[in-house]
Amino acid sequence: MTTTTAPTTSEASTGAPPKLLMKGNEALAEAAIRAGCLHFFGYPITPQTEVPEYLVKRLPEVGGVFVQAESEVAAVNMVFGAAGVGVKCLTSSSSPGISLMAEGMSYIAACELPCVFINIMRAGPGLGGILPAQSDYHQATRGHGHGDYQVLVLAPSSVQEAADLMLLAFELAEKYRNPVMVCADGMIGQMMEPVVFHAEGAGPPMADNDWALTGCEGRERRIVNSLYLAPEELHAHNLALKEKYDRAARDEPRWELYGATEGYDLLVVSFGTMARIVKSAIDELTDEGLRVALFRPITLNPFPYAACRDAMDALPRDGKVLDVEMSMGQLITDVKLAAAGSREIAFMGTAGGVVPTPDEVAARIREELGAG
Amino acid sequence: MTTTQGTAGPGPVAVEPRELRRSAAEIVDPAAARVIALAGGYGSGKTEVAVNLALLLARAGRRVQIADLDLVNPYFRCREARALMEAHGVRVVSPGGSKHWADLPIVLPEIAGMLDPPEGTVTLFDVGGDDVGARVLASLQPLLDRYELWLVLNARRPADATVAACRELRAAIEGSSRLTATGVVANAHLADETTPDVIVDGWRHARRAADDMDLPLRFVAVMDALAGSPELDVLDAPLLRMDRHMLPPWRRPATGDRHG
Structure with missing residues (x-):
């Protein structure tokens, strides 16, 4: 196995961070680390496999955790768990794999946990093919799991923008305590373009996680839960979620x-x-x-x-x-x-x-x- | 209005056949190598180099056959330049039909017939990235007598960025392919943002890596538009002047074939 050397400054003469040539998938992976994400759970699938391939080498170098799950269903529930303890976490897949993660996404959104999904879209439906497509648009913006929840969805159009939106994805996930998806097609994932990382090294851990399950010794216990049997409580919960999505609709559109x-x-x-x-x-x-x-x-x-x-x-x-x-x-x-x-x-x-x-x-x- | 696209390459450049033969012979000794495998980190530019090398040798009058052995990744493989290479008389061996689009471990039976080419014919193997991509060569190793295994390095790729990383890459590729590396190819670039400095820095890096590994630096791959830059006068290896064939769908290939 070859090692991936952390891209560091070699252009000392100019003082500017060096431009690297990276695939969209690699840039997304490196940007996640720059955003402070040290926990990845996933399963390989073309055309996104370079995301886990990159992270399996890089995460140990920065003290991170990489788990190849036994399936996408397992991976999304590992993300559920990691998000629940208040660490920045990521999973990555391509279209059929995202379908498998749908149930978990609904649970994570219901529990108001921050995390980031990458979908490198391939052609469907079904197994479809492994070439690029944008046919998960409805799934990303409206579909996946059940219930009145939403996922914020960011769509890069270049490798540099993929890296930049990854940083934004973690910021928005934390701000709204909600899953955020970076949704790119296979071409953005596979193509190589110059990219610059302005942040240095691994980013900071989650700042505001006073809801996280960290062991309740010396404090009131916290509960992360999506089950509300009383209709009034579930109604109120949905109203709170709606208020959050309305706020995002007002403040976050980008074009x-x-x-x-x-x-x-x-x-x-x-x-x-x-x-x-x-x-x-x-x-x-x-x-x-x-x-x-x-x-x-x-x-x-x-x-x-x-x-x-x-x-x-x-x-x-x-x-x-x-x-x-x-x-x-x-x-x-x-x-x-x-x-x-x-x-x-x-x-x-x-x-x-x-x-x-x-x-x-x-x-x-x-x-x-x-x-x- | 902002424009994110690069400009098209220069117009047709007339190249004398004799000059073409000399430059091809500098890069591939007609008397020596008959089988050349291009390996390296994924995304280091093996395919672009392989396609351009095939075209150079074909234009210089050599018989060339190229096999797409990239079993790892279905995007940007040399089979995409098949029509162009075939128009230049290059024999292209890659899976046909719908398997063209697959990432399946398909090694065609024709490959066996390419391992010991007749005098005057060059076989090129465009191998997949990293040790994983080079593993397919191990199945061919018992049948390979004389071969070259060249490591394509792009100093701007994170995985090629240090001499230590190149050394590890070599060991991993040799381990999985059961072949011994016989040379290094410098292919530093930043796609549309490549400058002569990027090429010169990348050549220095490849030279250091080659010296460290006790391998010859075979040639420096350079896009044609930059090949005449005075900054490149310091280079101590032959130049492979390349056209870009592996393009994203929003980029048109440079119009026409500059070699006529």
């Missing part, structure tokens, strides 16, 4: 607007790898004199509805909105909610690991604009 932002005739809505491809298409179309912009949600949940609606409202009356996704119409659910009936939303989608080229996206945009 990017790209392209002809000073005035555009067509707005594309897209995220992750697909947004990168749309950007390449927009660059080409801008050179042709077409006015096209991209609205890219960075938080898939809470979805930036108001910002998305503002971006649509900046279109001329006959302007177009085109939803582009590597799935069969999932992101478009939220785009339609943002539009609230004010506009038609055109749809372009692929599945199965088929990734549209910038040329295909550009051709579709020209068609929508009657320019091709």
